[in-house]
Amino acid sequence: MSQNTPSHVGPYRVVRVLGQGGMGVVYEVNHPGQPEKRLALKLILAENPSPDVLVRFQREAQLLAKVSHPNIVGVLDFAADESSRPYMVFDYVAGQDLRSLCYATPMDPEQAARIGASLASALDLLHRKGIIHRDLKPENVILRPD
Numbered sequence: 001m002s003q004n005t006p007s008h009v010g011p012y013r014v015v016r017v018l019g020q021g022g023m024g025v026v027y028e029v030n031h032p033g034q035p036e037k038r039l040a041l042k043l044i045l046a047e048n049p050s051p052d053v054l055v056r057f058q059r060e061a062q063l064l065a066k067v068s069h070p071n072i073v074g075v076l077d078f079a080a081d082e083s084s085r086p087y088m089v090f091d092y093v094a095g096q097d098l099r100s101l102c103y104a105t106p107m108d109p110e111q112a113a114r115i116g117a118s119l120a121s122a123l124d125l126l127h128r129k130g131i132i133h134r135d136l137k138p139e140n141v142i143l144r145p146d
Contacts, residue, residue: 009081012041012089019139020045023053028092038092039076044085054086061088063131071122095145099138115143 005027006014012029018040019026029041044057061078068074077089098115101107107115119141126133 006081009041009043009087010079012039014041021135029089038094040073040090040092041087042090043081043087047083047085049085057086057088061086063129064088067125067129067131069122069125071118072125093142093144095142097139098141098143101143102138115141 005017008014009027009029011032012027013032013035015028015030015038017025018028023046024042024044027041027043029039031037031039044053046053049057058078061075064072065075065078073090073093075088075090078086080086096104123133123136
């Protein structure tokens with residue numbers, strides 16, 4: 001872990017950084033009561049996030065907590081760290097992101113169709129519930145190994 005990576009966020013022990021964007025960072029974490037269970041934790045980076053950012057983050061957590069779909073990670077926990085920065089916890093999804101897969105090797109049409117159908121199914125459910133995914137991009141699509 002880098003010097004800036006915390007050892008814990010709330011009760012969760014940080015294992016490693018999974019990714020970072022403009023507003024937040026995603027860590028692989030373990031819960032102290034279930035150290036063998038792999039989880040992902042998304043934390044807002046800003047020390048004093050704006051009220052708008054806080055409202056959007058909380059709304060994202062609340063909406064995802066209401067969604068159940070095999071191709072959408074559900075929220076398991078939503079809280080704030082010791083600095084009052086909000087975080088949400090998801091099940092960890094092992095796999096390769098779509099961007100890496102696309103750059104690694106040419107994709108056969110059947111694989112592309114399966115991925116497209118899975119994405120369409122997940123987005124259809126979100127849209128029927130009035131939810132718009134505001135950060136859909138290839139690096140945010142994790143493909144589980146078959």
